[in-house]
Amino acid sequence: MTYSTYIYMPNTPFQEAVVQESVQKEFQILLVEDDEDMRAYLASLLEPEYRLLFASNGKDALHQIGQNPINLVVSDISMPIMDGFELLKHLRQDQDNFVPFLFLTAHTEKSEVRQALILGVDGYITKPFESDELLVRVSNLLTNTRKRIESALLPNSSPVVEDSAPASFRTQWLKELEAIVHADIGNPSVKVPDLAFKMALSERTFRNRIKEYTGLSPNEYMMEARMSKALHLLENGTYLTVAEVAYAVGLEYSSYFTKNFKERFGKAPSEYL
Numbered sequence: 184m185t186y187s188t189y190i191y192m193p194n195t196p197f198q199e200a201v202v203q204e205s206v207q208k209e210f211q212i213l214l215v216e217d218d219e220d221m222r223a224y225l226a227s228l229l230e231p232e233y234r235l236l237f238a239s240n241g242k243d244a245l246h247q248i249g250q251n252p253i254n255l256v257v258s259d260i261s262m263p264i265m266d267g268f269e270l271l272k273h274l275r276q277d278q279d280n281f282v283p284f285l286f287l288t289a290h291t292e293k294s295e296v297r298q299a300l301i302l303g304v305d306g307y308i309t310k311p312f313e314s315d316e317l318l319v320r321v322s323n324l325l326t327n328t329r330k331r332i333e334s335a336l337l338p339n340s341s342p343v344v345e346d347s348a349p350a351s352f353r354t355q356w357l358k359e360l361e362a363i364v365h366a367d368i369g370n371p372s373v374k375v376p377d378l379a380f381k382m383a384l385s386e387r388t389f390r391n392r393i394k395e396y397t398g399l400s401p402n403e404y405m406m407e408a409r410m411s412k413a414l415h416l417l418e419n420g421t422y423l424t425v426a427e428v429a430y431a432v433g434l435e436y437s438s439y440f441t442k443n444f445k446e447r448f449g450k451a452p453s454e455y456l
Contacts, residue, residue: 208234210325211251215244215258215270216287225257225287228314229321241265245273253282255325260288271304283324287312309418319449327398353396356382360393364408371433375401409433410447413440417455425452 211234216222226235236251238244240262247253256274260267271284286307305324308317363381367373378401379389393401409432422428429440429452444452 208232210234210254211236212255212257212321213238213244213247213251213253215239215241215256215262215267217259217262221259225317228317229257232318233321241267241270241273244270248274248282254328255321256282256284257321258284258286260286281328283328285320285324287317313450316449319446323447356392357396360404361408364405365412367433368409368412369431369433371435373405373433378405406443407447410444413444413452414448417452420456423456425456428452 212229213236214222214225214229215238216225217239222237222239226237229235236247236253238247241258242265244256244258245265248256256270258267258270267286267288271286274282274284283305286304287310288307289310306320308320360378360382363378367377375390376386379386382389384392390401393399393404397404399407413428413432416422416428416431422431425441426437429435429437432440434440434443441452444450
């Protein structure tokens with residue numbers, strides 16, 4: 184069953200209430216889920232804070248995206264007609280479409296997680312999940328995306344770095360940065376100047392470029408990388424304690440690690456052990 188946007192008759196009190204509510208909600212989310220009960224549950228969690236559109240498969244979702252402004256796609260993987268992987272692939276082939284994409288899935292096989300990451304998914308949550316986890320992940324994705332957009336639109340008081348750099352250059356540069364950061368992910372002593380040196384840039388140029396390309400400061404980018412790696416380690420049961428995971432991603436104090444992890448993913452790392 185495909186869900187569509189409801190249109191209300193004008194000049195009714197209910198319509199006025201809906202219009203007022205929609206103005207207050209800044210972001211619009213597309214929920215792609217073929218299970219009606221799960222779709223209703225997701226709507227009950229997200230509707231108080233966001234405007235929602237619905238689709239029951241990837242094909243319906245592409246139609247919705249073509250017709251409406253979408254700030255975030257939350258999608259299942261296994262669906263008829265067009266699954267979540269195909270939907271994500273179609274979106275990432277469009278170089279002008281930067282909408283963030285979050286998978287909700289019961290699939291935990293490494294090959295499928297790897298496939299999602301290769302296609303460019305921004306995050307994934309395994310079912311079953313807690314409501315707080317979903318709400319935090321959605322909020323963080325929307326906030327980070329807005330930072331990137333604002334960074335691209337706001338005038339830069341410092342010299343512009345690669346302002347007209349083609350998408351291919353940016354993609355390659357970010358891939359190189361990701362490889363360097365992950366190589367040093369377990370080193371608590373790595374600093375921004377170290378990363379700048381390895382990228383063959385001055386520290387100032389490095390800071391400007393990473394801010395321009397991602398909307399994040401170098402320290403924010405490094406913390407995001409540490410948290411993503413920690414989530415991967417926890418989900419795969421690589422270590423037995425929170426302290427071991429924290430150490431593996433270069434954070435010496437498990438309390439500081441736990442605080443950042445819960446803020447990022449909505450669940451304490453101990454809940455994965």
